[in-house]
Amino acid sequence: MATIKDVAKHAGVSVATVSRVLNEIGYVHEDTRKKVEAAIGELQYTPNEVARSLYKRKSRLIGLLLPDITNPFFPELARGVEDEMHENDFRIIIGNSDENIKKEKEYIQTFVQNNVVGAIASTNHPDTDTYRKLNIPVVFLDRTADNRPSVYSDGREGGRIAAHEMVARGSREITIIQGPKHVRPAQDRYQGAADILSDQGILFNVVQTSSYSFTEAGTWAKELFEQYPNTDGVIASNDIVATAVLHEALRLGKKVPDDVQIIGFDDILLSSLLTPSLTTIRQPAYDMGRAAASLLIQLIENQNIDHKTIQMPVTFTERDTTRKVEQHG
Amino acid sequence: MATIKDVAKHAGVSVATVSRVLNEIGYVHEDTRKKVEAAIGELQYTPNEVARSLYKRKSRLIGLLLPDITNPFFPELARGVEDEMHENDFRIIIGNSDENIKKEKEYIQTFVQNNVVGAIASTNHPDTDTYRKLNIPVVFLDRTADNRPSVYSDGREGGRIAAHEMVARGSREITIIQGPKHVRPAQDRYQGAADILSDQGILFNVVQTSSYSFTEAGTWAKELFEQYPNTDGVIASNDIVATAVLHEALRLGKKVPDDVQIIGFDDILLSSLLTPSLTTIRQPAYDMGRAAASLLIQLIENQNIDHKTIQMPVTFTERDTTRKVEQHG
DNA sequence: TTTATATGTGTAACCGGTTCCACATTAAGG
DNA sequence: CCTTAATGTGGAACCGGTTACACATATAAA
Numbered sequence: 009m010a011t012i013k014d015v016a017k018h019a020g021v022s023v024a025t026v027s028r029v030l031n032e033i034g035y036v037h038e039d040t041r042k043k044v045e046a047a048i049g050e051l052q053y054t055p056n057e058v059a060r061s062l063y064k065r066k067s068r069l070i071g072l073l074l075p076d077i078t079n080p081f082f083p084e085l086a087r088g089v090e091d092e093m094h095e096n097d098f099r100i101i102i103g104n105s106d107e108n109i110k111k112e113k114e115y116i117q118t119f120v121q122n123n124v125v126g127a128i129a130s131t132n133h134p135d136t137d138t139y140r141k142l143n144i145p146v147v148f149l150d151r152t153a154d155n156r157p158s159v160y161s162d163g164r165e166g167g168r169i170a171a172h173e174m175v176a177r178g179s180r181e182i183t184i185i186q187g188p189k190h191v192r193p194a195q196d197r198y199q200g201a202a203d204i205l206s207d208q209g210i211l212f213n214v215v216q217t218s219s220y221s222f223t224e225a226g227t228w229a230k231e232l233f234e235q236y237p238n239t240d241g242v243i244a245s246n247d248i249v250a251t252a253v254l255h256e257a258l259r260l261g262k263k264v265p266d267d268v269q270i271i272g273f274d275d276i277l278l279s280s281l282l283t284p285s286l287t288t289i290r291q292p293a294y295d296m297g298r299a300a301a302s303l304l305i306q307l308i309e310n311q312n313i314d315h316k317t318i319q320m321p322v323t324f325t326e327r328d329t330t331r332k333v334e335q336h337g
Numbered sequence: 338m339a340t341i342k343d344v345a346k347h348a349g350v351s352v353a354t355v356s357r358v359l360n361e362i363g364y365v366h367e368d369t370r371k372k373v374e375a376a377i378g379e380l381q382y383t384p385n386e387v388a389r390s391l392y393k394r395k396s397r398l399i400g401l402l403l404p405d406i407t408n409p410f411f412p413e414l415a416r417g418v419e420d421e422m423h424e425n426d427f428r429i430i431i432g433n434s435d436e437n438i439k440k441e442k443e444y445i446q447t448f449v450q451n452n453v454v455g456a457i458a459s460t461n462h463p464d465t466d467t468y469r470k471l472n473i474p475v476v477f478l479d480r481t482a483d484n485r486p487s488v489y490s491d492g493r494e495g496g497r498i499a500a501h502e503m504v505a506r507g508s509r510e511i512t513i514i515q516g517p518k519h520v521r522p523a524q525d526r527y528q529g530a531a532d533i534l535s536d537q538g539i540l541f542n543v544v545q546t547s548s549y550s551f552t553e554a555g556t557w558a559k560e561l562f563e564q565y566p567n568t569d570g571v572i573a574s575n576d577i578v579a580t581a582v583l584h585e586a587l588r589l590g591k592k593v594p595d596d597v598q599i600i601g602f603d604d605i606l607l608s609s610l611l612t613p614s615l616t617t618i619r620q621p622a623y624d625m626g627r628a629a630a631s632l633l634i635q636l637i638e639n640q641n642i643d644h645k646t647i648q649m650p651v652t653f654t655e656r657d658t659t660r661k662v663e664q665h666g
Numbered sequence: 667t668t669t670a671t672a673t674g675t676g677t678a679a680c681c682g683g684t685t686c687c688a689c690a691t692t693a694a695g696g
Numbered sequence: 697c698c699t700t701a702a703t704g705t706g707g708a709a710c711c712g713g714t715t716a717c718a719c720a721t722a723t724a725a726a
Contacts, residue, residue: 022676035673057450058391059712063681077412087407102431121386283612351706388682392711
């Protein structure tokens with residue numbers, strides 16, 4: 009690889025001059041610029057970002073920490089982040105935490121060691137020292153952190169909508185599947201749904217889960233119908249779990265949505281392709297990723313920012329696991 | 338952030354000594370080591386990877402280039418790569434190429450500029466200068482490159498199996514959906530299937546596609562049944578496309594698998610969850626990712642390697658979009 | 667014409683590590 | 697007791713960039 013010295017020698021100037029034309033900073037004579045540019049072209053020189061980063065104490069890299077890219081919701085987020093970052097010439101170091109604090113810390117440390125300029129993290133522990141002590145901007149994605157920059161969707165409202173729509177469509181003995189205790193958005197969704205049902209005095213059961221894995225989801229789905237056989241409506245913690253419930257219901261010979269209605273959360277690709285297709289509360293994942301990236305860039309560039317916390321809207325996406333309500337009016 | 342100088346001062350030694358204890362190289366007196374380790378602990382010092390990387394001219398970073406992480410096949414690969422790399426203390430810079438040469442080049446350049454020690458690429462152009470001129474090891478994943486390190490599954494064999502099983506289950510007018518022309522594995526699959534059908538003298542049609550996007554897949558599915566209404570078997574280029582075909586067939590009132598059989602490729606999560614669930618040719622994506630990472634690490638560490646090319650087995654995964662064959666014997 | 671200012675370029679310090687080398691001290695061998 | 701090898705440590709060069717500063721020349725203003 010050619011270095012700046014090679015270019016300098018080749019063009020018959022000093023490295024400082026080469027640096028000036030590279031960065032378009034300071035005075036450089038037109039003729040000199042041309043010589044340097046020619047040399048750069050001939051040697052196919054591209055500056056070493058590592059050296060640059062060392063001196064400047066910041067790179068063009070940002071860290072992206074996600075729970076598990078294998079969960080279909082996260083690639084959408086990741087892609088949104090990447091697209092926005094790429095357009096702004098930032099690159100991404102990625103890590104999967106598996107919701108595991110140790111791995112999370114490890115990755116954050118890697119980010120710091122590599123001089124990232126900022127990070128986007130989807131974590132359940134935004135209030136730990138791991139983040140508080142960081143002196144780079146961090147945007148929390150899909151998870152809130154009070155008073156810290158974050159992009160998330162309104163899980164509570166989502167839960168409310170789900171409960172409301174399900175009741176409006178006639179379910180009277182509802183089971184809510186409560187997501188993993190340590191996953192914040194899952195608890196918000198649960199809380200929203202529970203609030204509405206309590207308010208309306210509707211009976212509901214709760215099934216507690218501890219992960220989003222599909223295999224385990226099957227087990228909980230079985231458990232659900234064993235424990236609460238009269239359930240006529242299920243509000244699931246996400247679409248993966250909802251899918252497992254749908255399969256179990258069908259396996260038990262229940263008619264969906266006639267015997268049981270099901271509402272999921274997220275709206276991943278899968279949801280629209282199931283038979284019957286899954287009614288769900290949609291989160292604009294890709295847009296959330298882009299928004300987080302955009303916010304982080306503003307933070308990095310130290311622009312004044314009005315809204316450090318961006319709440320994205322959640323939408324009821326009606327498909328075939330819920331009954332239709334008659335048109336009024 | 339504390340630097341090595343701070344640690345040295347704090348411990349009352351030189352930076353060289355601190356470096357020695359960090360790297361466990363050369364002679365260091367036990368007492369000195371303890372002092373240094375104490376200082377490191379107190380200052381919460383972690384070495385700056387950038388400085389290290391600059392001097393050594395290599396980092397602990399590897400580049401991972403994928404077409405599109407939004408396509409459910411790739412997160413599996415990515416996760417396999419990440420897990421293997423993480424266990425070996427390598428971190429990942431990720432990029433989505435969208436099968437676009439310009440973006441691909443950009444990312445490869447970023448990798449080089451950041452001193453990555455190696456790269457894993459899923460590209461259709463492994464034989465370009467972009468890769469040939471690189472002086473870091475590269476492993477091609479999911480895509481072959483003759484005589485270059487690569488991990489892929491036997492697409493041709495997969496195509497053959499699909500054709501064979503479909504014929505064995507009675508389809509006689511088969512339509513093969515040929516994946517994008519520029520995507521190598523897609524062409525292999527097509528070729529494998531076409532070979533078998535030709536050999537057996539079975540009539541088949543071909544529908545040409547140009548991407549893996551689900552929305553477009555719907556269009557091709559429509560086209561398929563318009564152009565070849567008598568199709569009684571579809572071999573799709575992957576599970577996404579197969580899903581679109583399944584939906585279109587159902588929409589047209591065809592019975593699957595009685596009127597039309599469908600075989601996909603990849604075996605993504607979605608496939609097992611459809612109704613009817615999708616018969617497909619499974620690729621061990623996660624394991625492929627791990628294998629690629631492991632191979633790259635060997636290459637980086639310059640170990641002697643027997644098999645620079647790893648072909649992973651492909652398996653017929655029978656589900657409900659194909660008819661059952663009777664047990665013989 | 668003289669002075670102030672703008673333009674153009676090179677030298678060298680610096681970023682935070684690693685490693686070569688010189689030098690000192692201690693332990694082992696004859 | 698002397699020589700040699702092993703052990704222990706620090707100074708300084710180096711990796712490849714960026715930038716403060718000094719210096720030279722050209723241009724504009726007085």
